[in-house]
Amino acid sequence: MSRSIVNQSRRRFLQGAAGLTLAIYFPWPLAQGAVGQEQAEAFEPNAFLRIGEDDSVTIVAKHLEMGQGTYTGLATILAEELDADWAQVRVESAPADASRYNNLFWGPAQGTGGSTAIANSWEQLRKAGASARAMLVAAAAAQWKVPADDITVAGGVVSHAGSGRQATFGQLARAAAQQAVPEQVRLKEPGEFRLIGRHIPRKDSDDKVTGKAIFTQDIQLPGMLTAVVAHPPRFGATVKAYDAKPALAVDGVVEVVQIPSGVAVLARDTWSAKRGRDALVVEWNEAAAFNQNSAQLLEHYRELARSPGQVARQEGDSDVALAKAARTLEAEYDFPYLAHSAMEPMNCVVSLTGDGCEAWYGAQSQTYDQTVLAELFDLAPAQVRIHTLYAGGSFGRRASKNADYSLEAAHIVKAIEGRAPVKLVWLREDDMQAGNYRPMFHHRLRAGLDAEGNLVAWQHRLVGQSVLGGSPFASLIKDGIDPASVEGAASLPYRIPNLRVDLHSPEDGMVPVQWWRSVGSSHTAFSTECFLDELAQAAGKDPVTWRLAMLGEHPRHAGVLKLAAEKAGWEQPLPAGKEGERRGRGVAVHESFSSFVAQVAEVTVQSDGRFHVDRVVCAVDCGVAINPDVIRAQVEGGVGFALSAALREAITFTDGKVEQSNLHNYELLRISEMPTVEVHIVASASAPTGIGEPPVPPLAPAVVNALAAATGKRIRRLPIGTQLTS
């Protein structure tokens, strides 16, 4: 991890704290004014809501909007209990202030991830909305001299039927502000919902179809310089020497500075900075740098998989059961490093001000980033004011485990002694080669069937780098088990009497790894659900009914599996393809982040092995469906994202160098490859859970099982690439 520029002592300090605790900060008045709040609003009952006399209802979102629809979801929850009119609601990003805006699942830390935004905000925002509503009602009751119980609220209007009196939120705002905040509020019963569960428009569509949405890349500040950085060609390499002159000779280039992660070229605009970096001559010290090939790494992982690892789950005696089984099967699965490759490459704007530092970017771990930047500038964390902007995608990348891109921007500002605000721009190549990848993994599975075809033994060994190690969440690693490595494997839901799951976490790799949309489930769903499919075939059973028979204690898994199979017409034969085409259908089910998703994929394979995924039928159970249309969008998008990875994505190394640099050699899914996606949502009264990540895990196994059904060939190495054609 020598590419990491995180200071070890701070890391230990963070890890030493209990649970997910990062640090405790005190509210700092300046941070509260950070978001453009021009006119004082009449009614601010809590940190999440402001109501103006102009009837505007502003909901303050503590979570990053990176495409998952969280602005819409958070606003829906609050507006529901407030009984606001959806059209009057606007959303604003919260300042970085963990005392008010912490993620309730992460202790005193503000941040977005693990599909927790809606789940952790559910009670909080319902109460925020309901208590504001109660204050508006109390204000009306006092003005009209009528009992509060006789007052109704709908669509942003407070009414008293008996007297025929009515007032808008804006008209009552000042009086409501004088009311006491209620200690107890009644929350709605699901039958009373008017926004939740309905199709209402996203709050960010307008800005995003007109080009008005402001992303980090779009920030322009007076006197701002744009920085492009020459990064080392290998992880762990450092700057030996550099010649700034050719860079400085480029028109528009203002300054060249060395920083811990490379050499930064600062210019008046992005193109000049890029040309300056192209001209810059840097000599690297690569003696201690990463120098392995992907094949060597895989060989090493295979070697490790031959010996037992740390046990993550054990039931019965799987060794004995395997020895006694009527039939045993074994399979190995390989997964590459993956880049997040958000459409907006990582970037960050940092400015030193008289009393602290300001940063503008799609911040995903505000509290952690504040700590890191504060330490660099020798400030109190609260003096780091973060303006959280729209992020052009993240998929886990922006919640940088070592604050790599924001810290790099800060280092540049420090190197020029704060003379100008700096926008750090990573070009696509920087983004792709910067690391923090989904780790490479090798899985080895063995299973035993008895004479009746029942699954009696299961052994699953995983080998791959820990993503939580070295992160603010490292304290979750217990007894050598990183839960993010084994999630989905250790939590296998099927009733199998003898089972063992164990893990090797090689620490000698120098490739920085990080969470990537659906984290451990991005590989564990594949190996478990593909192997299950092979076993069902070996046992001569139908993959759906066989799974269902083992899911007795997991009704929500069973529920989505049944629904997906029914909607896909699993019982009916798949319509045949054209002459020479082979068609197949495959299924997978997986729980991640407390949401349940099953998918049935249909594929058509040409005689030469090229194939197309035609249709994916999805059933999801994520508790109360707050915005069904946003859920559908996340499932559609998750299918596209997962299919992209399954088809072609891989980060590979030659002599320690990343072989991929841009979208010609790290190819993302195109529109012609996108299947039809059908989404069915299970009606549920359970508390809502996430939907950003859960649609991803089942897709690759469903597709690969469909390919096996069509061709008889089992693909056990991702990406699928040309394995069917060659």
Add this chain to the structure above:
Amino acid sequence: MITLNINGKEMSVEVAADTPLLWVLRDNLKLTGTKFGCGMSLCGACTVHMNGQAVRACVTPVSMADKANVVTIEGVAQSPTGRAVQQAWKSLDVVQCGYCQPGQIMSAVALLEGNRSPSDSDIDRAMGGNVCRCGTYVRIRAAIHEAARSLALRAGS
């Protein structure tokens, strides 16, 4: 000095002739709706119209735009097709992160300007250069069909 016509307005910039149009739009003219994604004509985030054709601004030297009519996402609503596409995008809530969407919309408008009722394979061809990492393709396709329908309705009425 290069004179550009952007969204119907004459603008002059003092930049090297080989500077990509993308950076002139974004950094010099502060029209930041056009996005940077790859810089190599691989993602389509920077798509604009030059004399009605969809082009990738990241690989278009600004000198080529000299005297041409350039339309960006900021000006696309000036045409009925542009408005219909934006409207369809909104009514189907196509966007997720939104970063690719100005480019998607510019490609979709160029397609519909030349083909009032595109088939799925026409869409695949015209939109094949625009990547959406969020995977909004299902809705992009549906929104193009929707915009085509609304334009046909208007033409018929």
